[in-house]
Amino acid sequence: MRFAVGGIFNETNTFAAPVTDISAFTIRRGEACLDLAGANHSLGGAIDACRELGIEAVPTIYADSLATGTTARPIFEALLDELAERIISAGPLDGIALALHGAMVAEGHPDADAAIVQRVREVVGSGVPIAVAVDFHANIGQPMLDAADIVTVYDTYPHCDQAERAREAVALLARTARGEIRPVTALVKPPMMPVPQGQHTEQPPFRDLLARAHEIEARGDALIVSVAGGFAYADVPEAGLSVLATTDGDPALAHAIASDLARQAWNARDRMAVHNVPVADAVAEAIAFPGGPVMLVDVGDNIGGGTPGDGTALLAELLRQGARGAIMVIADREAVALAARAGVGGLLEATVGGKTDRWHGDPVPVRGRVRSIGDGRWVHEGPEWAGVPVEMGTTAVVDVDGVTLVLTERATAPGDQQQLKSLGITPTEQRIIVVKAAVRWRGGYGPIARHAIHVDTPGLGSANLAGFPYHHIRRPIWPLDADAAWPHPA
Ligand SMILES: [Zn+2]
Incomplete structure (x- = not known):
């Protein structure tokens, strides 16, 4: 056949x-x-x-x-x-x-x-x-x-x-x-x-x-x-x-x-139904947690759900609260180009993220040393998509105060530790790992996470569906319509 x-x-x-x-x-x-x-x-x-x-x-x-x-x-x-x-x-x-x-x-x-x-x-x-x-x-x-x-x-x-x-x-x-x-x-x-x-x-x-x-x-x-x-x-x-x-x-x-x-x-x-933690409370909780890694789950910018991966709500708050040992990946082609121009060991001064649309926070001004620049290629180790290759585009690792900022050309869903390992970063050594996901992070990071906080970040992956301008879905529908009934009354 x-x-x-x-x-x-x-x-x-x-x-x-x-x-x-x-x-x-x-x-x-x-x-x-x-x-x-x-x-x-x-x-x-x-x-x-x-x-x-x-x-x-x-x-x-x-x-x-x-x-x-x-x-x-x-x-x-x-x-x-x-x-x-x-x-x-x-x-x-x-x-x-x-x-x-x-x-x-x-x-x-x-x-x-x-x-x-x-x-x-x-x-x-x-x-x-x-x-x-x-x-x-x-x-x-x-x-x-x-x-x-x-x-x-x-x-x-x-x-x-x-x-x-x-x-x-x-x-x-x-x-x-x-x-x-x-x-x-x-x-x-x-x-x-x-x-x-x-x-x-x-x-x-x-x-x-x-x-x-x-x-x-x-x-x-x-x-x-x-x-x-x-x-x-x-x-x-x-x-x-x-x-x-x-x-x-x-x-x-x-x-x-x-x-x-x-x-x-x-x-x-x-x-x-889900209930997420406000951004400032989530970051304070992550900083106060003894040991790590603590996963800060950036639900609003869930890349696997079609968001741009350049949401800045958690970056701004981590810097504001002076977090140490945190790592966060942001897709920002423009910032990657600036980091590449600065070169390894050079100083990057840029505004990062929040550039694709108005849903994912404002660009955040950062100043940091470029640690490395690579081609952003890696292969899933699994369990999800094991063996499937990924191309993040040119990728720069930049040390910004207590936050390791990974800047990529293309948004890449954080379901696999290889995303960081391929950059020479050991996930278990991080105190706080921001993942732009809802559930997918659990495949790769579930086994090493000491604690996870789901954060009510703004964005096109937000769990608050009432914030989206729906026109074509069936109504009433749960959870938008709490009184939705089924089977439908005759
Ligand atoms: Zn799916």
Whole structure:
């Protein structure tokens, strides 16, 4: 058998500045897609599964990016055209395996993932099964399910099972292609939109919801049962939590399973609510804590959720309170250029951060010695994305009073200790580590963190959803509408 593999992977924060430049995407064409084999990655997992099952994996195109703002229409449509053309020119195929995020928005395509699967369906017709592996933060809608045969969702946040879920998708795709099973999926979406910080899957209530899903799978009642936490920062109708159940040809059973688990999620919503610490209190608490590292979690500037990574609220407060032994990464191309001009050992005088938009604090004036300048390349050691390379762009380490400031050209989510280790910095020796994340930091830093403080910083990742100008989500929806009711009264 031959399965085409590929995808377009983007998580969209529709409140962030739109993407108009194709360079936001890393694009692997043809054979280059196969470089992801062996990595903890959904495309890599799909390729590995094909090889193990004796199926030829036919690479097409894989375009991915950091979480960003809405993708410009011509960029999205050009990528989609290329995916379609490469599938057409791949010759006879027995199945398609797509690695998508599930919360992508492009101009003119509010459900871009559905648009991708629909286009692929048009190209291959009804006779070729399509499997899709999506992120835990996917905002899943019925149109994507209608066009796909199989959808798997990561069961972990921080994400550690990308490859495994894609392997599951390919295994079910193979059984479907051989006519052994006839997957049917039910989707139930209670009116709830929990923020990322309330979605940690190693803690209740998500831990319990996923344990229940796995129990149902283990019992053999369903082929796949998934709970996708959803992504609240995409202002689209399908934003929010999704429960999916896929059975072998039994739609009523799929619906009953999904409804039951959705009710359980709805009833647990209050335990998904989060309460963060004001900036000044958080910094005082971190300074007073004996030993370290203390993680100051910059929730408002959660890079993995599409923020610019240049939020300054914590930098300003750390300097104001005279913190010692703190480290913080800020994306600021302009400041990196100034540091490079000053050179190693030189003096940097610059205003740092707060330059992308008005959501993430003001630029902060700093004066410090440049300790090092590097190319900002490193490879994830895991558990998240192990083996996947990262390019932060030119990166300068600058000592500013008691704060080690790492300036990068590109925003980079802080899920892995290699981000600092690759710069010769030992994370365990830091007293305070600022992470621009909600939950993702736990993958790399969880094992070494002595204490963590979630900070109510301003920004496009803020847990205070009432501060966002929503126009397209379903209303009423929890937590924006405390009185949201479900099931809806008849
Ligand atoms: Zn995610």
